[in-house]
Every structure is written in structure tokens, then in C-alpha cells.
Amino acid sequence: MKLVGIAGSIAEQSYNRMLLKFIAAHFSDQVDVEILDINDIPMFNQDNDISQGDALQYIARKIEGADGVILATPEHNHTVPAALKSLIEWLSYSIHPLDGKPVWIVGASYYTQGSSRAQLHLRQILESPGVGAISLPGNEVLLGNVKEAFDADGNLKDEGTINFIHSTLNKFLKFVKLINHVDQEDDDAWKNEDLEANHPVDTSVTNVDKNAKDWVEQAAVKTNAVDGKAYVKLDRGLLTVDQLNWFLKTMPIELTYVDDNNQFIYYNKTMEGKKMLASRTPDQVGDKMTDVHPPRAIPNVKRVIHQLRTGQKDLVAMPVPGNNATKHVMHYYKAMHDEDGSYRGVNEWVLDLWPIVSSYLKMTGKMLVDDPNNQVDANAGASQAGAAASADTDASAGASESAEETETVDVDANSGASES
Amino acid sequence: MKKFIAIVGSNSKNSTNRNLLKYMQKHFKSEADIQLAEIKDLPIFKKSPEKTVPEYAIELANDIEAADGVIIGTPEYDHSIPAALSSALAWLSYGQHPFVDKPVMITGASYGSLGSSRAQSQLRQILDSPEIKARIMPSSEFLLGHSLEAFDDDGNLKDDDTIKQLEGLFEDFLKFVAISEQLGGATAANMEEARNFNWEDNK
Numbered sequence: 001m002k003l004v005g006i007a008g009s010i011a012e013q014s015y016n017r018m019l020l021k022f023i024a025a026h027f028s029d030q031v032d033v034e035i036l037d038i039n040d041i042p043m044f045n046q047d048n049d050i051s052q053g054d055a056l057q058y059i060a061r062k063i064e065g066a067d068g069v070i071l072a073t074p075e076h077n078h079t080v081p082a083a084l085k086s087l088i089e090w091l092s093y094s095i096h097p098l099d100g101k102p103v104w105i106v107g108a109s110y111y112t113q114g115s116s117r118a119q120l121h122l123r124q125i126l127e128s129p130g131v132g133a134i135s136l137p138g139n140e141v142l143l144g145n146v147k148e149a150f151d152a153d154g155n156l157k158d159e160g161t162i163n164f165i166h167s168t169l170n171k172f173l174k175f176v177k178l179i180n181h182v183d184q185e186d187d188d189a190w191k192n193e194d195l196e197a198n199h200p201v202d203t204s205v206t207n208v209d210k211n212a213k214d215w216v217e218q219a220a221v222k223t224n225a226v227d228g229k230a231y232v233k234l235d236r237g238l239l240t241v242d243q244l245n246w247f248l249k250t251m252p253i254e255l256t257y258v259d260d261n262n263q264f265i266y267y268n269k270t271m272e273g274k275k276m277l278a279s280r281t282p283d284q285v286g287d288k289m290t291d292v293h294p295p296r297a298i299p300n301v302k303r304v305i306h307q308l309r310t311g312q313k314d315l316v317a318m319p320v321p322g323n324n325a326t327k328h329v330m331h332y333y334k335a336m337h338d339e340d341g342s343y344r345g346v347n348e349w350v351l352d353l354w355p356i357v358s359s360y361l362k363m364t365g366k367m368l369v370d371d372p373n374n375q376v377d378a379n380a381g382a383s384q385a386g387a388a389a390s391a392d393t394d395a396s397a398g399a400s401e402s403a404e405e406t407e408t409v410d411v412d413a414n415s416g417a418s419e420s
Numbered sequence: 421m422k423k424f425i426a427i428v429g430s431n432s433k434n435s436t437n438r439n440l441l442k443y444m445q446k447h448f449k450s451e452a453d454i455q456l457a458e459i460k461d462l463p464i465f466k467k468s469p470e471k472t473v474p475e476y477a478i479e480l481a482n483d484i485e486a487a488d489g490v491i492i493g494t495p496e497y498d499h500s501i502p503a504a505l506s507s508a509l510a511w512l513s514y515g516q517h518p519f520v521d522k523p524v525m526i527t528g529a530s531y532g533s534l535g536s537s538r539a540q541s542q543l544r545q546i547l548d549s550p551e552i553k554a555r556i557m558p559s560s561e562f563l564l565g566h567s568l569e570a571f572d573d574d575g576n577l578k579d580d581d582t583i584k585q586l587e588g589l590f591e592d593f594l595k596f597v598a599i600s601e602q603l604g605g606a607t608a609a610n611m612e613e614a615r616n617f618n619w620e621d622n623k
Binding site: 010011042043044045046047076077078079080081082083085086088089092117121124125127128130131 | 431432433434460463464465466467497498499500502503504506507509510513538542545546548549551552
């Protein structure tokens with residue numbers, strides 16, 4: 001579960017930010033909390049709408065991609081700080097990322113009230129029609145006398161307080177699941193992901209048949225593409241196209257570029273297709289996603305790309321079928337973004353983890369043994385991506401009787417992933 | 421003649437709350453001297469170790485200090501007062517306390533039918549906080565709904581009943597200011613409390 005945390009104070013010394021940091025660190029095994037900074041957001045003014053600017057788009061994208069939001073508010077003059085209110089006004093004017101989003105309000109203050117009045121104001125604000133956030137009812141976390149609450153390492157001192165925050169967090173996580181489940185329409189949004197590549201973007205080369213075997217050559221002519229000894233300026237460096245090719249072809253991973261129109265436009269042709277971990281052939285470049293995946297894989301591909309495009313996930317990792325004790329091939333899908341934070345496609349890389357693990361074992365004289373307490377669902381990557389893995393894989397099945405014999409460790413990580 | 425500062429609670433160029441305050445300035449000119457005050461150029465409130473306050477906020481605080489009362493015209497954004505007004509009130513209670521025991525009348529205009537009712541009730545709580553401690557006129561609410569259609573081309577309120585209600589409230593406010601002048605008993609103590617109050621350390 002992924003949450004974003006926003007501290008309502010822009011003061012340099014903020015106990016509310018400390019409280020968020022504590023929650024993020026202390027419960028990191030349970031939930032992934034990313035803390036956002038709102039210091040650079042200017043005062044809301046309807047005459048000068050900057051909703052489409054970098055700063056607000058960044059925050060909006062983070063909120064949209066998260067399952068829920070934690071707002072930590074101090075109290076000033078019986079209400080929330082102007083900086084927090086200003087942010088919420090921006091997020092309720094021409095963009096509405098908080099709409100339908102589960103929100104957990106917490107607050108720290110220097111004296112006994114613990115921001116109680118500010119929290120009540122905040123609840124009213126969040127439920128206004130333009131904001132539309134859904135705050136967890138009751139369960140007020142009011143951290144009073146905050147100056148004495150933390151130790152030097154930023155940890156809360158009082159065990160009872162930690163337990164209370166933990167139990168409220170658990171309720172919030174259930175609340176998040178419930179609220180996000182209610183929004184069925186959004187659950188199906190991934191189905192609209194267009195794998196036919198019918199929505200050209202500013203970098204798309206149009207009027208070239210995507211299926212053409214020489215798509216690269218045709219598209220290169222259309223765009224007057226440079227090659228060979230021509231120099232390309234990069235962030236950060238200067239290479240000729242030849243140098244760029246030598247460089248990419250010697251990467252110890254198979255790289256694939258799929259642009260934001262779901263068109264396959266590059267791979268670092270390291271060897272011929274059938275020798276690759278994930279086969280690619282020169283004539284496939286230019287193809288739309290539907291032409292390089294079997295029909296049964298299409299729903300998964302749609303889900304993964306949708307998650308990356310919307311920011312629900314930044315990276316999707318999944319093992320492929322056929323892995324065994326001497327091979328553990330992984331596919332990684334990483335969202336790419338431009339300088340404005342807009343989604344620009346998928347960086348896919350494929351590699352076999354086993355040689356890395358194996359050389360580590362050799363160098364250190366260590367060996368793999370089974371963890372008797374192992375609770376890892378070896379299918380996690382695949383099942384998150386929506387694959388049909390439902391079996392409760394017992395990763396220790398093959399090795400439970402002889403934990404010292406590394407050969408017999410047979411992690412079954414393959415049952416679910418249908419991609420390839 | 422009484423002198424009032426009328427704070428425009430919006431930082432937008434087109435504000436019907438500003439229009440309403442301008443109308444009051446004109447309509448009540450024989451009874452009071454109403455001076456409009458803008459907050460749109462104030463930066464977002466931020467504490468600093470030196471407790472620096474923008475020059476304009478100090479001038480505005482001095483004007484409020486010197487006035488007999490304050491009128492605040494607030495729009496409603498997301499069920500509450502705009503961040504710009506909230507920020508201005510924070511500057512006007514940061515190391516300076518011009519509102520302590522100052523009579524305040526609240527007006528509000530909104531495009532919809534509710535006329536900023538929720539923002540006004542939050543504003544009352546805010547004005548009641550220890551560092552502001554204004555003397556808010558009780559049991560009085562002026563909510564101007566559908567404010568875009570409320571004025572004629574000359575900036576006058578069109579509806580007679582609305583005008584009568586506003587006149588009645590303003591008459592009450594003048595009396596409230598007069599009574600308030602006789603209620604100085606706790607002012608020194610309130611001022612002391614405001615000065616000593618700190619949201620960061622209540623000891």
C-alpha cells in the first residue's frame with residue numbers, strides 16, 4: 001500500500017513533519033509513505049492559475065498514484081495553516097486529485113489541545129464538493145505537548161502513543177481498501193489503455209506502417225535521423241551515435257523502450273532473438289503492443305502500463321516462467337517521465353539474477369539456505385500485476401528437509417507470470 | 421464619525437466581496453468613514469526565527485489599531501475562508517495584536533445560494549483565538565448569496581430587503597462599537613495574554 005504524507009506547516013522546524021517521518025519509518029514494513037514538500041507552492045489566486053505548472057502537477061501526480069493521503073496539521077489561530085489551505089485550494093480549483101481519495105488526519109501541537117480545532121476545520125474543508133476527499137471518521141490523532149514527545153532520533157517516546165497510532169493506521173489501511181473498492185469505475189480504468197498505439201504523441205513518427213519490417217529505416221528517413229559519426233548531446237555527456245550503440249549493446253541487461261503511445265521503438269540488440277532472455281527481432285521494432293504480445297498476456301500488459309502511466313506504481317518487477325535453481329530471469333518495467341513529470345513510456349529491462357547471486361556466493365564463500373520462517377510469496381511480482389497466480393506458493397517446499405543442501409532449494413516463482 | 425477598516429478577504433481582481441464593501445463604503449458614507457484594505461499582495465504566512473513581518477502587514481495593523489472597528493468581507497473556498505485571508509490574519513497576529521477587543525463585523529458574498537455561511541462560522545472561531553481576540557458582533561450574519569446578480573451597473577445592491585437587512589446590521593454595528601468602547605475592563609489583560617500567547621509554547 002502506498003500513501004503520501006503532507007505536513008501542513010512550512011516552518012523550518014515542524015513537529016508535524018517529524019510525526020510523518022516517524023510514521024513513515026516506524027511502519028515501513030507495513031506501508032510505503034512518501035512525504036511531500038509544499039514549501040514552494042505559492043498562495044492560491046484564481047487570477048493566476050498555475051495548476052498545470054510543474055510544482056502542482058508533481059503533487060497531483062503523487063496523490064493520484066497513491067492509495068491514500070496522510071495530512072499532518074498544526075493549529076494556528078484555531079485553524080489550519082494558510083499554506084496547507086492554499087495547497088488544498090489549488091487542488092480543488094481546476095484539478096481535483098483529492099477527489100474520492102481516502103485521507104487520514106493527524107496533528108501535533110505544542111500544548112494539550114493537539115490541533116483539535118484545526119482538525120475539525122480540515123475535515124469540513126476536505127468534504128467540500130471541490131475537494132471531495134474522504135477522511136477517516138473519528139480516530140483523532142492529537143499529539144499534544146509535542147516538544148517532549150520525541151527522542152533525539154526522532155522517535156516517539158511513549159509506547160502507548162505508538163500503539164495508538166499503529167492501531168489507527170491499521171484502521172486507516174482497511175478504510176483505504178474499502179473506499180478504493182467503492183470506486184469501481186476507477187478499478188476498470190486500466191481497460192482503456194490503448195495497446196493499439198492509436199494516440200500518437202509529439203515524438204511519434206506518423207505515416208510509417210508500424211508493422212513494416214524496415215520501420216526503423218523508413219522512420220529514420222522521415223525524421224532525418226542522424227547516425228554513425230554524428231554527435232548527440234546527452235544529460236550528461238556527448239557521444240556519437242556509434243558510441244551510443246557500442247555503449248548500449250554492452251549493457252549486461254536487455255533494454256526495451258516502449259513510448260507513451262504504447263509503441264515498441266527500441267531495443268539494445270545485443271544478440272539474435274532466440275538467444276535473448278526475452279526474444280526481440282529487428283523487424284519487430286515499430287510494432288504496437290498488441291503485435292508483440294500473445295492475446296492472453298494483453299490484460300496484464302494493460303494493467304502494468306496503466307499503473308505506470310497513472311503513477312500507481314513506478315516500477316513493476318516480475319519473474320518469468322521457466323526459472324529454476326540456476327536461472328532467475330526478471331522483467332522490470334519502470335515508468336519514464338519528462339522534465340515536467342509527464343509520463344513518457346516504459347523502460348523495460350530483463351536480466352538473469354542468478355549469475356549475480358552465484359558470483360556473490362563464490363566470492364564470499366557463502367551458500368543459500370532456506371529460511372524456516374519464510375513467508376515470502378514468491379509470486380508477489382506476478383500477482384500484483386494481476387496474473388492468475390492464486391496458489392499459496394511455499395518457497396521452501398523442495399528444501400525443507402535439507403536446509404544445508406543449496407542444490408535442492410527450488411524457489412517456485414514461475415506459476416503466475418504470463419508475460420513473455 | 422467612526423472610522424472602520426474593511427478587509428477584502430479575497431485576492432482575486434474580481435471579487436463580489438470587494439463590491440459589497442465598496443457599496444457599504446458609499447451607502448454608509450454619512451454614518452462612517454470606511455476605508456478598504458486589500459490583502460492580495462501579502463506573502464503566504466511563514467514563521468521565521470526573527471519573527472519578520474512584511475512592511476505592509478505592519479501598516480495594516482497600525483490602520484486597524486487606529487480604527488474604531490473592522491469589517492471583514494469573506495468569500496468561501498472549500499467550506500472555509502480563503503488561504504489568502506487566513507494568511508493575512510496570521511500576519512496580523514504575529515508579534516502584533518491590532519485585533520484585541522476590536523469590534524468586528526463579518527459580511528460574506530458567494531456565487532451560490534449559501535453566501536459563505538460555513539466560512540463565516542470558521543472565521544468567528546479564528547477571530548476568537550488567543551492571538552487575535554477580536555470582539556465579534558454576536559448574533560449577526562450577513563450572507564449575500566448569488567452575488568454575481570446582486571448588484572446593478574452602478575455597483576448598488578438591487579434587492580430592497582437585502583439593503584434593509586444590511587442597514588439594520590450596520591446600525592447595530594455602530595451601537596456595538598459604542599458599547600464596546602465602554603467594555604475596556606479586560607482589554608489590558610487580553611492584550612497581555614495575546615502578547616504572551618505562543619502557539620509554540622504555552623507556558
